[in-house]
Amino acid sequence: MKTLKIMCLYPNEMNIYGDHGNLLTLQKRAQWHGFETEYIQHEPDKPLDTTADIIIGGGGQDSGQDKIQADLLKNGAVLRQLAADGVPMLMICGLYQLFGHYFETHAGHHIDGIGLFDAWTKAGPTRLIGNVITETELGEIIGYENHSGLTHLNKNQSAFGRVIKGAGNNGADGTEGARRYNVFGSYLHGPILPKNPLLADELIKIAATNKFGKFTPRKIDDCLARQARNIAATRPR
C-alpha cells in the first residue's frame, strides 16, 4: 500500500477555528483515493521531519503565534527548500501571514516571517469577517474569512484567487491568498478543504505525483459538498 505523509505545523498553537477539518479531509480523501496516510505533528523546538508529502498549517491567537515564531524562523530555509522541491503546502490565516516577509503590528513592530511568499501583512483597523467566494485557477473556492491583518502581495507574487464576494487579502485590491510553487496561502476558514474538494484533491494529486510518479483519482461522491457550497454561496456576508 502506498503511504502519503501529512504534516501539520503547530497543531496545538495554530488551530484556532476548524483547521483540524483540513487535516481530516486530506486524510480521508487520500484514503478514498487508495492511499494510506501517516500523520506527523510538528511541535515547536522539535526537529522538522523533511519527509512529509503534504504540509498544512492554520491560524492562531497572538499568544499562539508568539510561541511558534522562533521555531518557524529556524526552519524557514528548510521549508523554502521543500517548497522549491515542489512539496504541496496549504497555509491558512496566521501561518499564511508568517509565510510572507513580515507582519507589522499596530505599534509598528515587525514580526518576521519566512518570506516564502513575496508578501507582507500590516495590522488593519477593523476585522474583515464573513463569507467569501473567490475564483482561482482550480475553480471557485468558497470559505469564511476572519482576520484583521491586511496582506499585500508584491509585484511578482501571484494571488491564489480573485475575490468575487468578500474582502480577501486586504479588502482593496481584489486578491485573495497567494500561490508560489505548490504552496497555497489563504485566509479562508470554513474550513477550506471540506467544501472545496478540488483543492484537497489537487494537494493529494501533487503529493502522489511527486512521490509515485502518477496519480489516478478514484471517483468520490461529493454530492454533500456540492450542496453545502450551493447553500454557502447564498448566505449573507
Added chain:
Amino acid sequence: MNKSAVIIGKLVRALSRLRGGGSALPGLVVEKIDPNFMVDVLRKLPYGVAVVSGTNGKTTTTKIAADLLKSQGLRVFTNKTGSNFTRGVVSAMLGDIKNFKFDFDIAVLELDEAHAVKFVEQVRPNYALLLNVLRDQLDRFGEIDKTAKLLAEVAKNTAKIVVLNREDPLVAAISCCLPRSIKVVNYGYVPKLAGFFPNDDELHSGVGKLKKSSAKADVELKSFTDSHAVFEINGRNYSTEIAISGAHNLFNAAGALALVRAIFGSKTDDKKLTKSLRKVEPAFGRGEKLLINQTPIELILVKNPAGFRLSLKSQYSAAADVLIAINDHYADGRDMSWLWDVDFRTLKSVGVVSGIRAYDMALRLKYDDVKIGLVESDFKKAVKEFLSQNSRQPKQIFCTYTAMLTIRKILSKLDKVERAL
C-alpha cells in the same frame, strides 16, 4: 423610581408583545428617558446583584442559582429572556414592576462577557460567578485570551465575593490579580470526573497545557448518576435527587451552590439547599425534556465546539434517535468552521440533519463516517419525518439557538407540550 419611564416602558412592552417583536425595545426606550433607571432600581435591592458570566452554561446556571435562592425564601429577579444587553435587563425588569414597585431581594443576571463588563461599570454587583472561557463563535467575540480579560474586569468590579471555576485555568487565574477586599470562592469537581470535561486543547493533543489550579473548592461535584448527584460542601458529602442531567449541567449546579453559599454565608443550611436541586428543572431548550404524542424528546442547545463536545459526551444516549439542526444566523454564528472542532465519532447514526446549514453538518458527519438517514433543510418536514421514524422511541435534538426556537415552536403546534420529568 421614574414613574413616567415605567409607564411608557410598559406601554412599549405591551405594544411590541402584540406585534411579537423583540424583547429589548422597551428597555431601550426606558434607557433613553432615564439613563439611570436600571442603576437606581437595582441599587435598592437588599442583597444587591449577582452576575453570572462565561462562555457556556450561563442560562442553565443562572436558572439553577435563582431557583435555589427562591427555595431559601428570597424573592429573586432574573433575566429569563436571555437578552444580554443592559436594555434587555431593563425590559425584563419592566415586566416585573408592579404598582411602581420592584419587589425583590436580589437580582441574578446572566450576562455575556462583553456586556457583563459594560454592566458592572454601571452597577457594581455584590457577587460574580464566572464559569469558563471556551472557544466560542470567533466571528462575534474574537480571541479567547481577550474573553478571559473581560471576565477579569467583571471580577475586579465586584464588591464582595467572586466565585470561580477552579477547573478552568483561564478562570482560575483571575484570582491572582484581584484586590484583597474581594473574597474568592472556588468550585470544582473531583479528579476522577475529569474525563467528562474535555477542553479545547485536549481535542488535539490529549493534554491541557495550562496548569490546573490546586485551590481548595468550597463546593465539589463528587459523583452522579442519571437521577442523583453528590456534592462535597465544606468537607461533608450531600446527596440529592436531580431533575437536570449531564455532567456539565451538574457542574454548573456546583457553581450555583457555591454562589448561593457565598450569598448566605454561614447561615446556609447546606443539606436543605442541596436537596432543593431535586426541584430545579432545566432551562428552556437546555436539556429540556418534552413529551409529544407519547414520544420523549430532549432538546439540547449547542453553540460552540466545547458545548457540543460536552453534550455528546454526557447527554447523548445511544438508544435515542438523533436530529441535528444547524442554523447560521447572527445568534448562531455565521461561520461553520466550529463544527470541525467537534468529534462526532461517538454518534451511532443520525436520523435527520436539518437547518439552514444542514448540508454543512451532513458533510461534517460524512468525514466522521456517521450514517445519516435524511438531510432536510426545511424544519417542518425534518421534524415531521423525525417523529414518524420509530415513534415512541426516545429522541434527542441537538440544535443551535435559532434552530431551537423554530423547532420548539413546531413541536408545540404538534401536540400539547408536556414537560416530561
